[in-house]
Amino acid sequence: MRRVTTLLFFLFFIAHCATAQQEVELNSGWKCTRATDINKSGEEISTPVTDVAGWLPATIPGTVLTTLLNNKLFLDPFFGMNNKLIPDIYTTGAAYYTFWFVNDFNHAPAANGDEVMLQFRGINYSYDVFLNGHKVNDVRDTGMFLRSSYSITRYLNPTGKNRLAVIVYPPSPVGNPNGGQGGDGVIAHSVTNQYPAGWDWIQPIADRNTGIWDKVTIKRTKQVHIENTHVGTLVPGKRNVEGKQKPATIKVTTEAENTCDSEIRGTAIYELGGKKVKVSVTLQPHSVETIEFPDLELEDPRLWWPNGYGPQNLYPCKISFLINSKTLSDKEELNIGVRQIKTAWNNKTNSREIRVNGQKIFIKGGNWILSDALLRFDDERYDHEVHFHKDMNLNLIRVWGGGITERPAFYDACDKYGLLVMQDFWASGDCNGRWYDPLKLEDTNARRNYPDNHKLFIESVEDQVKMLRNHASLALWCGGNEIRPPADILSAMRDSILPTLDGTRYFFEFSNDDSMSLHGGDGPYVLQSKDYFWAHKSFPFNSEIGSIGIGDVESLKRFLPDSNLVVPYYDTSMRKWIVDSVWRYHRYEGYDSAIEVYGHPKTIEDFARRAQLVNYDQYRALMEGATARMWDWYTGIIIWKTQNPWTAMKGQMYDYYVDPNACLYGTRTGSKQLHVMYDHINKLVLVANNHFTPTEKMELIAKAYTAAGDEIPLTSKYVQVAASSCKQQYKFGKEIDSLAKQEGIFLYLSLTDSATNVPVDDNLYWLTDAKGNYPLLQKMPLAKLNASARQTDKGIEVTIANPLGNPVAFFQRLTLIHASGERVLPAFYSDNYVSVLPGQEKTYILQVNSTIKEALQLYVEGWNTRRQFIEIK
Known part of the structure; x- marks a missing residue:
């Protein structure tokens, strides 16, 4: 009876699958083994004749190293010096990390004209695919950033039981991890990510991220399937956030493929904002046609705005194809933000200005490497990390070119939280030869022609643009980090791919392009005096400027062994700071004497607590110094960097374990849309208004406080600030220096809405004594809250x-x-x-x-x- 019931259920499953459009992810049940451990062909491995019972459980999506870690074959490379214990591919050879991956899955055979597609969203680096004893791809496929899709209709077993086998080979060459940026640089011969050979914020990744690193799906449709839909939104004129909007224009295209031997007539439909737009289509046998829908005028659209400027409204958009206007063949569902992004040249600053819906946006951004160095991606983690950027009052994330094209879930989070995105493609001046570097194997002329396969790079750009272009948050494309790609690649991107496939976003040829900022450059990347950010005129749209960023002691304990929780100290005989070896391995960026002005730290707890004071003050000054000069010196500034995909001890607002440090809150304060601040060099109180409308009347109050808590009134006045501007409101005389001279002083600034008496903003500074120290903080009595x-x-x-x-x-x-x-x-x-x-x-x-x-x-x-x-x- 049990056998009969099972058979009936299975037959029902087959009949159901034969009529339903569906997509399933193969994210469980995978097994793997090292290719050198099995002497069989792909045809054999992809059939039940090969027993895989003893193979390792594999993590897909994931890299080879992820699977080995999950099987407890190596210790956590993010802790202590464990990463050094993992054999590096440069030493072992590529075969050590060349693996077979197998998945036994149930899927009914195709019937009634159904088409079944096997889809890979990312494999690093080259691979062959086998299903049920058949080789699926004609030649070995290559490229980390190229999606692949194969028709497997004819290969599915009649029983519904199937075996998929994929052999994955590492990039070649893998590069010598010799301590250089990208090691010896040769990893850039391939169209892959460059950081796994090591950088100044990460140690090498032993397998160079070899593996099936992104989703594997099986999609079942009828004879016509659709893909690469493009939704463009035009929002003419200068728009306000509130009030009734003039119409926006929606422009939609999609690709429809007829997979069968006969002509098909049908209807393509998309739905958005309660409206349906239809097109009758005739598709020739085995053809792909781009369908262009009539423009839709969307009345009173709910617009999408960057973080801090307005809401992030999103419209569901459903695209479908009906055969003979009645049978659903395929569908696609998107979330669309209605907005228009343009740029203009600012002649005052000599830099690029970003505009959204006709309004200029002062860019306050952060550089992003990627979420996890081992490519262990998680939609929830993406959401959490982008949420932190929202909380910092930032409005842009730049995705750095030595990493990856981020996954759609990252852009979903940016759409949700209002973070504009500048997306680099896969080149970096370090590996690709912008500078002479004795650690590089080849000279700059050779490296500037990387990668070897220009055609693959161009195909990958085309594919990734199609994958990402519908996201409202995507604002800018960039050819590479600190270097232009080779001329033929650059020409293809600039003159063909981006105008044809997108045409709605500005393209920077590289991250220091003159079209971004004249007199371009970047940095600094280390701890600076607060004076630097207020007095030094940096590059007017600075794509990288950063500093320090360790967490508190709870953060440090997560990846540093107890024996290595040692406070750095200055050796007077050697005249240098002595730092623990594990700290150096985790790329510690020195705080040096900046800690000492708060009192000499005796314990690691003391050190980490003082570091948070430095963190807060450093990033508040960075953002306030830029904001004070918006539209005068600057149109934008992007912090290097806001996060680390490894347990590095530099340049981060939160640690790998998503635990924020004071950098995040100092940045948050300095980046507020409406903000009162103190220019300590010129003794000025300023108010910045990043909104599109002028402020109402506000009361500005300045007070000082002693260590004991005594209040010293300084000034009170009413102020107003024009839209998108920063204005001087008060200048102190000598009283501030006089008050702070002996032991330092607290300076408190606040803004209050004069009509409602509701606080708008406040800001507390701790000012040094005449010697640049903080005896104020050493003398404070306890407060009981x-x-x-x-x-x-x-x-x-x-x-x-x-x-x-x-x-x-x-x-x-x-x-x-x-x-x-x-x-x-x-x-x-x-x-x-x-x-x-x-x-x-x-x-x-x-x-x-x-x-x-x-x-x-x-x-x-x-x-x-x-x-x-x-x-x-």
Whole structure:
């Protein structure tokens, strides 16, 4: 009876699949083995005659190294010096990381004219595909950034039981990881990512990311399938965020392929904003036709705006093809943001200006490497990381050219949170020969012609543009990091591919292009005096400028062994800073004497806590110095960098484990859309207004506070600021220097809406004494806070009150923890590393993953407060 029931169910499954359009992902049940361990052909391996019971469980999507790690064959390369224990492909040879991957899956055979496609969204680097004893691809396919799709209709087994086998070969050459940027540079001979040979923020990845690194899907349609839909949106004129909008124009094309031997007549349809647009189509046998729909005028469109400027409205868009106007053959579903992105040359700054819906946007951006160095991608992690960029009040992410073309889920998150994206293609001046480098195997002239296969690079660009072009967040294309691609590649991109396949976004030939910024260049990348960001005129659209960025002691303990939690110190006899070897391995960027001005750290806890003060002050100054000169010196600035895909100890707003440090909150403060700030060089108070409309009347208040908490009024006045501008509001005389001379002073600035008495912004600076030190912070008495927390629909609402008579409660970190005592990660704080004045009360919102069901705990502790647990009601 059980056998009969099973057979009936299986027959029902086959009949159902024969009529339904569907797409399934093959993301489980994979097994693998090293190719040298099995002496059989692909035809044999892809049939049941080959027993794979003893093969390793494989992680797909994933790299070879990911699978080996998940099978506990190596230790976590992100911890300590473990990465050095993993055999590097340069030493072992390519065969060590050449693997067979097998998947046994159930899928009914094609019937009633169905077509079944096997699709790979990314394999690194070359591969052959076999199914049920048949070789699927005619010749070995190559290229990390080229999607592939194969018709497997004729290869599916009548029983519904199928075996897929894929052999994956590493890129060649793999490169010598000799400590150079991209090692010896030869990894760039291939159309692959360059960082796995090592960079100044990462150690080499042993397998060079060999593997089936992105999704594998099987798609079943009727005789016609559609792909590469392109939705363009035109929003003419200069638009406001509020009020009724004039119409926008929607332009749609899609590709339809007839896979059968006869002519097919049908209807192509797309639906958007409650409207349907149809086109009657006749497709010739075995042909691909681009279908161009009539333009749609969308009345009163809900526009998409960058973060900070307006909402990120998205429209569902469904494209389908009906055979004989009744039978669904295939469909595609997208989310579309209605907006138009243009650029203009700013003659005052001599740099490019970005405009969205006719409004100029002052670019506050961050450079992004990728989410995970081992390409372990996760839609949720993408969402979390982009969420952090939103919380920093940034409006652009640049995807760096030594990495990858990001996956669609990354762009989904950028669409959701309003982060414009500048996408580099796969070249970097380090590997591709912009500079002479003794660590490189070949000279600059040879390297400038990388990669070897120009045709593959061009095909990959075309394919990735088609994959990403519908995202509202995608704003700019860039030929490469700090170097133009070879002339023929550049010409194909600039003159053919991008105008034909997109035509709606500006193309920078490389990230330091004169069309971005005259007198172009980038950096610096190390700790600077705050004066630098206020007084030094950097490049007017700086694609890379950055600094330090380690986390606190909880962050350091996640990847540094206890024996290596050693404070750097200055050796007077050697006249240099001595840093632990594991810190150096994790690419520590020195804080040096910037820590000492807060008092000599005796413990690693002291060091990490002082580092957060430096972090906050450094990135606040970076963003405020740029904002103070927007449209005067600058049209945009992009931090190098906001995150690391490995446990590096430099240039990051949150660590690999998505734990924010004070860099994030210093950037958040300095990047606010409406912001009061202090130019300590010229003793000026300024207010920046990034909005499209002028401010209402606001009250500006400036106060000073001593270490003991004594308040010293400085000024109070009413101010207004024009749209998209920064204006000087007050100039101090000698009183600030006089107040700070002996031990330093706190300077507090605030803005309040004069009509509603609602606070708009505030900002607290800690100013040095005459010698550049902070005795102020060493003399502060303890502050005892009153704090409460309650669960609300918006998250956990935390209120902190500092009673009168207390000193400033300085640099308080809120921390949400599990019952185990471990931090809740990720957690999103409306602000952190906060200071509360005597007599002041502040409220913050904490948001965490809604799937957490356990009771959480919360504590607050700061520079001059003890750890205090707060009950969450």
